[in-house]
Amino acid sequence: MAPPEMLSSGEQDRGAPHVVFIPSAGMGHLLPFFRFITALSSHDVDISVVTVLPTVTTAEADHFAALFTALPRIRRINFNLLPLDASAFPGADPFFLRWESLRRSAHLLGPLLAGATPSMSAVITDVTLASQVIPIVKDELHLSCHILFPSSTTMLSLCAYFPTYLDGANADHVVSDVDVPGVRRFTKATLPQALHDPNNLFTKQFVANGRGFTKADGFLLNTFEALEPEAIAALRGGKVIPCFPPVFTVAPLKSMIPADSEKVGAGSPMAWLDEQPARSVVYVAFGNRCAVTLDQIREIAAGLETSSFRFLWVLKTTVVDREDTVELKDVLGDGFLERMQGRGLVTKAWVDQEAVLNHPAVGLFLSHSGWNSVVEAAVGGVPLLAWPRFGDHRVNATAMVSGGVGVWMEHWSWDGEDRLVSGEEIGEKVKEVMADETVRARVAKVREEAAKAVAEGGSSYRSMQEFVAKLKAN
Structure with a gap:
């Protein structure tokens, strides 16, 4: 399968690391990606973005269009999903179906990314695709693979620990309260409802991704240290699970230009x-x-x-x-x-x-x-x-x-x-x-x-500088 057309609006600086972003679906996931891409674009980094087609909604399509308009140097890699028989998952949340479609089409990413020009230096993927994308990037393409986690670091700690929790639960894997080491005890009522059912599509995705976390090269966190100090420290200190990859706190991130050129006239x-x-x-x-x-x-x-x-x-x-x-x-x-x-x-x-x-x-x-x-x-x-x-x-x-x-x-x-x-x-x-x-x-x-976090010398400022230095060292 030949890779689709690579769209570019100008020559990129030679020698700059080429980072490919693989976002997922849903504005809650896409917005942190767009914001981080915007931030990284100011650091002499060559960027391509995998655009999954068709987009789910008009809002998603508008935001992608705004991204490429605001940052014309960014390349666009179109990725067409394979058909998914939704009838096999009766009653499933539409976004869980979208993520499943992405995961089942992920094997097509290998040849697609291998054909990227210039040659890639690293991949940043959404967490919903982690267990599928990491083996492709690291084992097939021999590149570094980082995960951008759009939710709280507290939620990341739960996702990372949940497979361990299930492995230690009773044979039926009945979910109850979950005590994440170094973070907090989550009552069953606090957990995402889907996790109460081990056979739920989301639960299977959640567990598969959590099991693959230690193979990632790092996590980009949509938070800052003063907001979630305990969860960040627990992940960095190996309390949640041993040998957790490096974490980079990069928030708060500023928005790009609003997708629909938000009207500010009378009545807005x-x-x-x-x-x-x-x-x-x-x-x-x-x-x-x-x-x-x-x-x-x-x-x-x-x-x-x-x-x-x-x-x-x-x-x-x-x-x-x-x-x-x-x-x-x-x-x-x-x-x-x-x-x-x-x-x-x-x-x-x-x-x-x-x-x-x-x-x-x-x-x-x-x-x-x-x-x-x-x-x-x-x-x-x-x-x-x-x-x-x-x-x-x-x-x-x-x-x-x-x-x-x-x-x-x-x-x-x-x-x-x-x-x-x-x-x-x-x-x-x-x-x-x-x-x-x-x-x-x-x-x-x-x-x-x-x-303070994003000001010069702040925790998120330092994390961003450290991450960019890591990209350029590869």
Whole structure:
């Protein structure tokens, strides 16, 4: 199979190391890749990016397009997936299916990457592909292979230790609480729901990747040392598993140009925020692939209304980044938008969350605690009121609380649970956290530490310099 066309917008500097990135799918995974690629591009490094086709959503396609427009020197390697019979995995999460399709097509990466020009120096892969990509890169191509981990380091410690935990469990591999050495004990209720079932597609992927971690040449972590000191130290010290590869903390990373050239004119979220008093707005967003039930959406609306605070709500009613065509008035009920006119703004459009969280009008972030959101809240100095929905969100919430970024409502409903969180309870908690100066002071301190981490001489600055030096030494 001949490699597809390599797309380039100019000659690269001879002698610079050539690094190929292999991202996965889902904006929560892609955004850290785009940000790290943007950061690395300023270090005299030649970069190619494997673009998996077809992309899952319009948002993904737009962000890839924005990346290659903003950084025209980056090469693009198109990678077409083999067909996958989804009927073999009834009820599987669409992203787990996408990852499985990537993993089953991974053997095609060997000849594809071998044909890259100039010759590659190293590969950086998404963690979801680790167990498939590492053998190809190291055994077939004889190159170094690093893993970019998009979630928290706390979640990485769980992923690394989980195979050991299963090996020591009873013969049926029944999952209960997991005590990760040097980090913390995770209750069964905190774990990603899929891990409760050893036969779940995600569990099989999770375990396979975790078993392959020690063969990687290093990990690039979407965090900074002051945010997760215990988990970082436990991995570096070999407490989680012996001989864990080097870890490089590289966050916080700045965004590239917004994918859809975020509109800032009259009526846009940013223009609306410009008109609001300092720290007066509750920002509500549950990520790019989280959707809650209609009944729960209306309870959130009731809570925002009774809180009496201004709010910016990025509302999503569909899953897996899919386009949402439902009218807001049909979702929120009669009269809500009219009653909230001037006090609240509800949108289904993509917003530049990093810019929102750095806006002085924002005083609280009601979030699912996806890790990108946690880091962005830390950088913006905005307290986070965590309402985990599924997957790694509860694990991230433990790291968020211990890192001083906000408050986790541990008893609020989890995806698949029937309990509705009432509007009254939501409104009261919003008022409580908005008025909590202790929480605000902790987050302000974390913001200072985030800025120090990437400043010259800071921990993330040094990690990036060390990683680039390692690339250039190969």
